[in-house]
Structures are given as C-alpha cells and as structure tokens.
Amino acid sequence: MDVDKLLSGESQTVEYKAQRSPRSKSYAKTVVAFANARGGTLVFGADDKTRELVGIPDGQVFQEMDAITNAIMDSVEPQIIPEVTLRSVHGKSLILVGVPVGRQCPYFLKSEGLEKGVYVRVGASTRHADLEWIRELTQECAPGGFDRLVRRGFSVSGDDIARLCDRMYEVALSRSMGPEVANIRRVTKSQLLSWGVLVNHEGETLPTNAFLILTGNDEAVRPLQCAIFKDDSRAVFLDRRDITGDIMTQIEGSYHYVLEKMNMGADLGGVVRRDVYELPTWSVREVITNAVLHRSYVERSSVQVALHSDRLEVSSPGGIVRGFSLDRAMSGESRPRNEALAQAFLYMRLIEGWGSGIPRVSREFEERGMRAPKFQDNDGKFRVSLWRPSPDGFASYLRDGMSRADNRGVRPGSFDGRPMEAGGQTMPVDRQATRVDRKLMEVDRSALVLSYLQGHGPVRAADVSEFLGLSRSHTRTILRGMAQQGLIQKLGDKRYARYVPAL
The missing domain is CATH 3.30.565.60 (Heat Shock Protein 90)
Structure with missing residues (x-):
C-alpha cells in the first residue's frame, strides 16, 4: 500500500499500534477481523490516537517482528501467516503487518473459541461478531459461493423448474432484437444444473439459493x-x-x-x-x-x-x-x-x-x-x-x-x-418508456402486473396505471392483452371492473 494512504488515518483496512502489547489479543483480534473482511495492514510504531509516528527502537525491531509473527500464527484459527515487513518513514522504523483476505472464514481466536472469538471490521473499529454474522461469514466463504449452496428443507417439482425456465426464456426474448431472437433457445434443466441453480443429490434434484433468488421465493430477496x-x-x-x-x-x-x-x-x-x-x-x-x-x-x-x-x-x-x-x-x-x-x-x-x-x-x-x-x-x-x-x-x-x-x-x-x-x-x-423499450418490455411489464396483482388482490386499472407510471389508456391496452392471453381475469365491468391473476 502507498505510504501516504497508509498513514492518512485508520480505516476498514488499516489500524495503528504505538507498540506491541504483551497481551497478543489486543492486536490478534484485529488480524482476525482483517482476515474475515478484506484483509488489511497493522502499523506498529504509529500512535492510534494522534497518528504521530513514534517508531520502534532500532535495537528491538527484529525481535519485535518475530514476536508479532509467532503470536499471530499461534493464536489464530485457521492459521494465518502474516507478511511482516520493516519500513523507515521520516527516520522512524515502522513494522507493517499485512493480513491477506481469508479463504477459510470464519477466523477466530483459539483462546476464545468459534462462538466468542470471531471478530469483524466495522468502519475503522474491530467488533465481536454475533452468531448471525458468523453464519453469514461461513456461507459467504462456502466453496462455489452462497448462491450455489443447497437450500435444505426446500424441494422443487418439475413444474417449478419449468416455470423458471419459461420465465428466463421470456426475459431473454424481451432483451433481444432482430435476427438474434431466432437464436435464443429455451433454457433447460440440464443448464440449470450446470450453472449451479439446481444440484443432484442422491438421486434427487434440489434447489440452491440461486433457484430461490431467481424465483423470488426466498427471504434473501428483499424489495x-x-x-x-x-x-x-x-x-x-x-x-x-x-x-x-x-x-x-x-x-x-x-x-x-x-x-x-x-x-x-x-x-x-x-x-x-x-x-x-x-x-x-x-x-x-x-x-x-x-x-x-x-x-x-x-x-x-x-x-x-x-x-x-x-x-x-x-x-x-x-x-x-x-x-x-x-x-x-x-x-x-x-x-x-x-x-x-x-x-x-x-x-x-x-x-x-x-x-x-x-x-x-x-x-x-x-x-x-x-x-x-x-x-x-x-x-x-x-x-x-x-x-x-x-x-x-x-x-x-x-x-x-x-x-x-x-x-x-x-x-x-x-x-x-x-x-x-x-x-x-x-x-x-x-413518463412513457422509449419507443424501443415499449416493444421490448411488454413481457416484463406483464410480469410486473402479475406480481402487483398477486400482492394486492383485486385492483382497478387506475391502480395498475399508477404502479406502472403509464397512462390509463396504455395500461388498459396492456391489461386487455394479458386477459386475452389468459394471464389475468377481469371481474365486473366499467367502473366496477377489477383485475386478478388467472386461476
């Protein structure tokens, strides 16, 4: 890291220590927090309150470097091997401890155990991680990523898979123009398996987080x-x-x-x-x-x-x-x-x-x-x-x-x-969408209308018009087309007309 940036103040990836404390926990917990986040650098020889460079006495530098390295390697699980270097700035000797991004999260202090010894970086401070945060770290560092993790307790039917394949095909069509449309093939179950949207386990097809996110059937999909x-x-x-x-x-x-x-x-x-x-x-x-x-x-x-x-x-x-x-x-x-x-x-x-x-x-x-x-x-x-x-x-x-x-x-x-x-x-x-978007996005607007109807029950055309931000005449044209396609049902007539998803 550039020296000027390193000495510009503490941050999510930089922390100062005037000297090495005999209690290794005071800096080892910061090492844990860096590894659980995006890595970082500990600077020994810089006062954390004043940012003054106090330095490490020249006669103690190498002894201190060895002590810091051994303390970190002995006190953190999984083991972290820090990059410990010496830097002279304005005549002062500084010890820089580089901590890489962890690949085996969560990291924790051995002396405190997994439940109490996990630390994370919040801004420029080091904090204890609660059980929810520990769970998130574990999932974030899972092989293949969070979206490829199997969601236990959920199952999928052939109809569920077919609906997602149809939905993705519709979106692909809406995002294509001219000759490109003819080249689009329907997505298949085999493709979903190869991408990690689905997995086969002991003869059963199971959904991953990606499947639930794509279908909107997961609490992780926030509005x-x-x-x-x-x-x-x-x-x-x-x-x-x-x-x-x-x-x-x-x-x-x-x-x-x-x-x-x-x-x-x-x-x-x-x-x-x-x-x-x-x-x-x-x-x-x-x-x-x-x-x-x-x-x-x-x-x-x-x-x-x-x-x-x-x-x-x-x-x-x-x-x-x-x-x-x-x-x-x-x-x-x-x-x-x-x-x-x-x-x-x-x-x-x-x-x-x-x-x-x-x-x-x-x-x-x-x-x-x-x-x-x-x-x-x-x-x-x-x-x-x-x-x-x-x-x-x-x-x-x-x-x-x-x-x-x-x-x-x-x-x-x-x-x-x-x-x-x-x-x-x-x-x-x-405003109305552009002329090009108006032709390309009818499928997506239909999906928006369906989502709105499912969440709000019988609604008026005026309600849908306000939701879409379109004129009432344009909205009625969309609703009429969706009714003709069998996507929605119109109840009542004229001023009493209401729209619901088709049964």
Missing part, C-alpha cells in the same frame, strides 16, 4: 427500494416505491421508475420522435442490474436506487467481492460474487459479458461530455453515482445534436421545459 429525495440529506422524500417480485422484475421495475422520474427531451431528427433522457439509459440499466447481480444475498438489506437533485445513486449491499478491488473492477476485470446468478443473467441478456459494464458506463458519460460517474466501495456497500446534468447543460446537449456517440440532429427547442423545483431541477413527472 428493491426506489426513492426521490429533495436534497442530499435524505430527510425529505418526494416519492418512494418498493419493487417486489423476482429479481428480474425488480430490475425492470426500478429501471422504469427512474425513467419515469428523470428529465426528458426529444429527438425529432428522424422519421419518428425519439425520447432522450438526461442520463444514458443503458448506463442506468447497467448499474441497477449489476447492483442486483453482485450484491451479497447473505445480508438482509435492500438494493437502493435514489434520485437526488444532482445525481442518481445506486447502492448494493456487500461491497466489492472478497479478494477483489475497485481498481481491478474499474480496469475491466470481473469476479462475480454470485456465479450461478451470473450465468443466468448472461443467458437472459441482462449482462453482455464479464467485466464490460463499468468501463462502458464511464465511456458513455465521457462521450456525452458529462461528469464522470463515481464508484465507491465503503461501509459494506458498493455505490455508484451517475451525475445529472443541469437543465441548461441538458438543453445544450439536445440543441447541439446530443453527443459524438449519438448525433441524431435534435432540433433546437425540443428540451422539455417543465416548472423548476427548488435546487434548479425540473419537477419529476411520470
């Missing part, structure tokens, strides 16, 4: 939380919506929620009008999809999509996968946390390949001449901020032909000049 905030404090909601259902429905629902609330202009340069949003829509979908795919499903918290006056912020529980780094992700490398889900997403065309997302998002914003997205990995979350242009900047973007990457000749004056909100942004209003 995806969407909201619009008045300012950065998150104290005042302008609007909020929880998207439920399987994770494919959550991705589509949250994506369209953002489209509804973003500022929008129009490209009138072609044969037909084309809606143009203030943020690149491919990037919006990509960061939401990645948040759902790469999140930690061990943690019982939600993916959050927050629209602020200056940015769209998407937060994913769990942060960067263990043993990986933000720098490597930014460079285009990939290490999926959930490998079975990643294979399913690749089939469904929800992702294009491994490691291509972050570089392409950055490139889209650069080609539009917009502020570069911000990617952060801290406090156990991975957070992406897509910066919204100012109204004048968006108007200029439309007026000048949109961008080098997508110059469609937008006519001046096509910027949507709605009333201004405090803070300089236009008031968010519901």
